[in-house]
Amino acid sequence: MKSTEQPRFTISPFLVFVFIQAMQFGSEYLSMSTKPIQWAGQDTWISVLLCGGCFHIAIWMIYRILNHNGMDLPGIHHQFFGRWAGGVLNFIFIVYFLLIASYELRFFIEIIQVWLFPELTTWPLALVMLLLVYYIVAGGFRVIVGICLFSLIRYITIFALLFPAVFFHYGNLSPVFDHSLNVLVQAGKSLTFPFGGVEALFFCYTFIEAPQKSEKWAYWANALTTVSYLLIILFTLLLFKPEQLPKEIWPQLTKYKFIQFPFIERFEYIGAASQILWVIPILCFCLWAPSRICKLMFGMKQLTALPFLFVLIFTAVCLIPGHESIEAVQKMLSEIGFYLIFAYLPFLFIVSVIRMKVRRVA
Amino acid sequence: MNGVINLGNEWLNVQSVPQLWKELSESADFVCYEHLKNTGSVYIGYFKSLTEPEVLQRHILGCLSSHPDISLEDLYVLIPIAEKELATKWDDIQNKLYRGFVAIQYSGQSHPCMLVNAAASKGRSVTMPEIEFTVEGPKEAFVESLDVNLNLIRKRVPHSDLRIKELTVGSISKSRVAVVYIHGITNEQYLNTCIQRIEGVQFDQITDSTLLQQMIEDDSNSIFPQTIGTERPDYVAWAVSSGQICVLKDGSPTAVFAPVNLWLFFITYEDYYLPWIIASMLRLIRMFSVLFSVYASPLYVAVMTYHGQGISNVFLPTIISSRINVPFPPVVEVLIMELVIELLREAGARLPSKIGQTIGIVGGIVLGTAAVEAALTSNFLLIIVALSALASFTTPIFRMSATIRMLRFPFIFAAQIWGLLGIFICTFALVAHLLRLTSLGMPYLVPFYPFRVSDLYDTVIRPPYSKFHHRFSFFRSSKPIRFDKNNANQKKDIDE
Numbered sequence: 001m002k003s004t005e006q007p008r009f010t011i012s013p014f015l016v017f018v019f020i021q022a023m024q025f026g027s028e029y030l031s032m033s034t035k036p037i038q039w040a041g042q043d044t045w046i047s048v049l050l051c052g053g054c055f056h057i058a059i060w061m062i063y064r065i066l067n068h069n070g071m072d073l074p075g076i077h078h079q080f081f082g083r084w085a086g087g088v089l090n091f092i093f094i095v096y097f098l099l100i101a102s103y104e105l106r107f108f109i110e111i112i113q114v115w116l117f118p119e120l121t122t123w124p125l126a127l128v129m130l131l132l133v134y135y136i137v138a139g140g141f142r143v144i145v146g147i148c149l150f151s152l153i154r155y156i157t158i159f160a161l162l163f164p165a166v167f168f169h170y171g172n173l174s175p176v177f178d179h180s181l182n183v184l185v186q187a188g189k190s191l192t193f194p195f196g197g198v199e200a201l202f203f204c205y206t207f208i209e210a211p212q213k214s215e216k217w218a219y220w221a222n223a224l225t226t227v228s229y230l231l232i233i234l235f236t237l238l239l240f241k242p243e244q245l246p247k248e249i250w251p252q253l254t255k256y257k258f259i260q261f262p263f264i265e266r267f268e269y270i271g272a273a274s275q276i277l278w279v280i281p282i283l284c285f286c287l288w289a290p291s292r293i294c295k296l297m298f299g300m301k302q303l304t305a306l307p308f309l310f311v312l313i314f315t316a317v318c319l320i321p322g323h324e325s326i327e328a329v330q331k332m333l334s335e336i337g338f339y340l341i342f343a344y345l346p347f348l349f350i351v352s353v354i355r356m357k358v359r360r361v362a
Numbered sequence: 363m364n365g366v367i368n369l370g371n372e373w374l375n376v377q378s379v380p381q382l383w384k385e386l387s388e389s390a391d392f393v394c395y396e397h398l399k400n401t402g403s404v405y406i407g408y409f410k411s412l413t414e415p416e417v418l419q420r421h422i423l424g425c426l427s428s429h430p431d432i433s434l435e436d437l438y439v440l441i442p443i444a445e446k447e448l449a450t451k452w453d454d455i456q457n458k459l460y461r462g463f464v465a466i467q468y469s470g471q472s473h474p475c476m477l478v479n480a481a482a483s484k485g486r487s488v489t490m491p492e493i494e495f496t497v498e499g500p501k502e503a504f505v506e507s508l509d510v511n512l513n514l515i516r517k518r519v520p521h522s523d524l525r526i527k528e529l530t531v532g533s534i535s536k537s538r539v540a541v542v543y544i545h546g547i548t549n550e551q552y553l554n555t556c557i558q559r560i561e562g563v564q565f566d567q568i569t570d571s572t573l574l575q576q577m578i579e580d581d582s583n584s585i586f587p588q589t590i591g592t593e594r595p596d597y598v599a600w601a602v603s604s605g606q607i608c609v610l611k612d613g614s615p616t617a618v619f620a621p622v623n624l625w626l627f628f629i630t631y632e633d634y635y636l637p638w639i640i641a642s643m644l645r646l647i648r649m650f651s652v653l654f655s656v657y658a659s660p661l662y663v664a665v666m667t668y669h670g671q672g673i674s675n676v677f678l679p680t681i682i683s684s685r686i687n688v689p690f691p692p693v694v695e696v697l698i699m700e701l702v703i704e705l706l707r708e709a710g711a712r713l714p715s716k717i718g719q720t721i722g723i724v725g726g727i728v729l730g731t732a733a734v735e736a737a738l739t740s741n742f743l744l745i746i747v748a749l750s751a752l753a754s755f756t757t758p759i760f761r762m763s764a765t766i767r768m769l770r771f772p773f774i775f776a777a778q779i780w781g782l783l784g785i786f787i788c789t790f791a792l793v794a795h796l797l798r799l800t801s802l803g804m805p806y807l808v809p810f811y812p813f814r815v816s817d818l819y820d821t822v823i824r825p826p827y828s829k830f831h832h833r834f835s836f837f838r839s840s841k842p843i844r845f846d847k848n849n850a851n852q853k854k855d856i857d858e
Binding site: 280 | 675791
């Protein structure tokens with residue numbers, strides 16, 4: 001089956017791997033290890049695997065829905081629920097993506113404000129980043145995926161884990177399987193926000209060349225994200241005592257303090273600045289997807305809708321003042337993401353299956 | 363009966379042919395005279411500056427003198443020159459006169475005009491390439507004459523499918539533009555796009571093929587060139603065999619070919635004459651030097667302005683002591699040095715060769731040493747700026763080295779505003795720009811994006827020729843196989 005867009009705007013199925021792992025592995029990985037470890041202690045790695053498995057099932061469901069209907073989510077909403085209810089659901093997705101974009105951008109700016117430039121005000125950096133993202137998005141979906149491919153450079157920072165390796169306390173990992181399943185599930189619940197990002201598949205389905213072939217690449221992307229998060233959780237468990245963790249806001253950035261090169265004294269300048277590699281792909285997609293929904297719903301050009309979304313995100317970012325508000329936004333997004341993946345998605349799947357059965361019978 | 367000549371849409375009486383030539387006689391180098399014969403007169407017109415007097419005197423006038431009553435048709439057969447024709451349209455006659463033909467017109471009856479090629483070829487002879495000099499390999503370079511250039515190319519591709527399509531471009535310059543391609547290997551879509559763009563050029567004077575290069579580019583607002591210009595016929599032969607299209611213009615020693623991607627700009631043709639390991643290492647050195655050239659000065663600005671604590675304790679005394687007397691902030695220091703180097707380059711390009719060498723030494727050594735002693739800059743920065751200037755010249759294509767020179771200035775400004783973060787943001791903007799560029803419709807960053815594993819072989823590293831069994835798939839040629847790899851030698855076991 002071929003995609004419904006013109007061939008020169010489509011991407012090959014392999015690039016879905018690059019795209020999905022860029023969407024999933026966002027900059028929230030810096031702070032994701034504190035809460036699960038508070039719940040599940042040294043068995044958090046089991047929660048990671050559990051969560052990864054759940055998302056595997058989620059991707060499976062997404063592909064079933066999309067393959068049966070052959071169109072992306074706005075079209076599915078329109079078909080399943082009619083014009084008005086579908087429009088409301090599309091609008092909710094627009095708001096969801098704009099919120100994610102604002103949160104990611106503000107999170108990143110806070111990191112820069114704490115680690116690099118203490119006197120930096122929020123709005124100039126937000127403005128420049130949004131202008132950069134606008135330039136990328138105006139190039140089309142292919143350019144966005146190209147930026148995701150370029151941001152794969154960030155995996156070089158895994159080598160930064162070699163330096164604290166001498167300080168690891170492998171004893172922290174035992175005793176294994178000490179916690180009840182309930183606690184593990186709770187920890188897994190707090191991990192859904194970092195794993196979220198697969199809903200991007202809903203909106204780019206028509207831009208993939210041979211969509212059914214891309215399914216296995218999406219699974220590999222999820223596997224890569226699971227392995228990366230496993231490494232992160234293991235690193236946090238091995239390096240920190242559980243009592244130290246509530247004092248660390250961004251445990252992952254602390255690893256840059258261990259790096260010693262003969263000619264670089266403070267490596268965390270490079271480490272903190274390189275967080276941009278995690279943020280830009282998500283920002284680009286979360287600006288592109290709402291404009292595409294606007295185009296499909298209202299018929300306006302994407303380039304016309306972009307400046308409005310730009311202004312909305314900019315105001316939202318400037319209105320989030322401090323660290324507590326960022327955490328509040330993250331909690332809210334965590335809840336929304338959880339219900340999206342574990343409530344709305346199965347519901348959509350069941351509706352899709354019923355419709356197919358009805359169509360076959362009729 | 364009076365003959366008529368077709369003057370475009372008008373028909374004119376043949377007896378007023380000298381009238382028409384009177385128009386051309388406004389130029390002092392147009393010679394037109396009447397050769398009297400028994401049965402009438404013969405009008406001969408030609409441009410003195412364009413014709414070879416030998417041909418005219420010996421062959422044409424010689425024939426006319428020895429056969430006084432010859433008719434036009436017999437004269438046409440008799441004249442011992444290969445390129446001649448009979449023309450009735452005034453446009454044709456005029457065009458040919460401007461190419462150095464001699465027009466012979468019989469008076470009295472309705473005769474067509476005979477045009478005989480007597481063009482003088484004045485120009486350079488084929489010499490060594492100056493810009494793309496290679497130590498090994500042929501040392502022939504293109505010259506300004508299109509026919510000589512096509513000769514150099516045809517010698518190297520004696521294949522029946524090598525096609526040359528000639529177009530005329532430019533309302534005043536009326537340049538002959540030749541599009542060279544191998545039919546069956548080149549993709550039809552790229553070829554049609556190229557030809558359409560050349561035909562669509564509306565300009566009066568096209569002096570060089572590089573003007574054409576800029577007019578047929580996909581995005582003329584980008585500083586990155588989307589075609590490659592070369593003066594080597596062997597590179598052109600390689601390019602058309604790979605599936606690219608080459609455009610040559612009469613009067614220009616540069617051949618332009620398309621489509622290209624970014625990695626082709628780091629390939630010299632000498633890579634193909636050296637063993638593959640050495641060639642690959644040289645390519646890697648070139649790519650590294652380009653990265654160094656773009657990022658060295660901005661990193662200096664970023665580290666010295668914002669991230670001074672990032673320099674290790676071992677290095678710190680040297681750097682601080684070298685900057686201790688400099689009153690400017692790092693960015694001003696860097697900009698001064700960069701501007702001095704650009705000044706030296708621009709001035710050196712225009713100096714007459716006798717003074718050039720002296721001023722070069724003076725500028726380089728004296729200015730440099732004096733700048734440090736006058737505390738305008740530090741030693742450390744001088745080395746960085748000089749090295750990055752040198753490094754920007756390692757790109758074999760001249761247009762790309764100009765791009766690299768200019769590319770570091772936005773990075774310097776970005777580094778001044780936000781240090782290392784600014785450099786990251788600028789890098790992203792650069793990558794986004796490169797992702798959006800296309801060359802004749804082919805994405806600029808292929809084969810890295812869109813990712814094609816099978817085409818990675820000649821990009822960064824040049825593998826041995828036994829691995830070159832298919833052409834690049836992004837040229838989309840209809841015959842992608844160069845040779846059948848199954849016919850290659852079988853691997854032998856030990857002592858077999």
